[in-house]
């Protein structure tokens with residue numbers, strides 16, 4: 001078991017760490033426009049449906065709100081990835097307020113906007129931090145969802161806030177997985193605890209938390225190997241990591257973040273529901289929102305998992321993570337360009 005300040009990479013052939021993004025604080029301002037552009041493109045298809053297609057229902061006149069209109073509107077909304085529950089709620093609200101009246105398109109867009117905001121605002125949440133001692137964050141999800149990259153981004157986000165961060169390389173299955181995290185640790189200037197290849201991930205988690213306690217770290221983020229909820233032994237392994245950590249610090253893990261790939265489509269996303277049972281997830285990181293164009297999926301995801309989206313990932317660089325901000329999300333969705 002070794003503790004590195006600047007872990008050296010021996011084999012990172014399997015996972016390339018993108019080098020496009022600067023990790024210096026000075027890059028923050030400069031990266032903002034790019035970040036917004038990525039959020040826009042992540043919402044492009046959803047916006048196309050929610051705004052353009054809804055406008056198309058109106059041509060240049062108001063519309064009478066009757067069953068026919070509501071059905072047309074439903075057909076549009078179901079294409080937008082916001083999910084059946086939000087669609088039903090928005091339609092019910094429009095029916096109650098405007099049935100048998102003539103409405104303009106802006107009125108309907110306002111109803112959709114406020115319906116979405118209401119649902120998403122409720123799901124906003126910040127990271128839970130320990131009141132004393134280190135905060136332990138366990139990161140989990142299916143293969144390739146974006147866990148390790150999100151950990152790097154999270155470490156960057158928290159370091160920028162003045163927190164001392166140590167990473168635990170709990171994906172002990174692949175050498176490249178450990179090296180990927182070690183490379184990030186080196187680049188970010190944070191510490192990493194790693195174990196022998198193939199060793200029990202719970203032992204790495206235990207050591208990482210012990211280092212965090214002994215070294216007065218503020219944050220300990222533990223990576224885990226990708227797994228499917230159908231792999232019972234691996235799900236048990238996740239429960240074991242949890243138990244080991246809780247033994248060391250009764251309130252830990254303070255967060256169990258489920259990383260979901262926004263490009264995976266709604267069916268794939270709901271397959272991750274078993275993680276809640278095994279790992280007791282506390283929040284979602286929705287990664288790869290920049291590549292999805294169907295960012296509306298954030299609405300059904302929060303509803304299906306009964307979990308808040310704590311962060312969204314909008315790129316492969318260390319700065320490409322943002323706390324989820326429903327106001328901004330909805331503003332970008334409905335902005336006129």
Ligand SMILES: Nc1nc2c(ncn2[C@@H]2O[C@H](COP(=O)(O)OP(=O)(O)OP(=O)(O)O)[C@@H](O)[C@H]2O)c(=O)[nH]1
Nearest residue numbers: 143144145146147148149226287288313314315316
């Ligand atoms: N565009 C984009 N790519 C991302 C984002 N997050 C992760 N990726 C990329 O997705 C791929 C998988 O990311 P990882 O962080 O290795 O995923 P993982 O869940 O740790 O994968 P396993 O450990 O193999 O289960 C990498 O190529 C990342 O660069 C994101 O927010 N946007």
Ligand SMILES: [Mg+2]
Nearest residue numbers: 147148171177
């Ligand atoms: Mg990984």
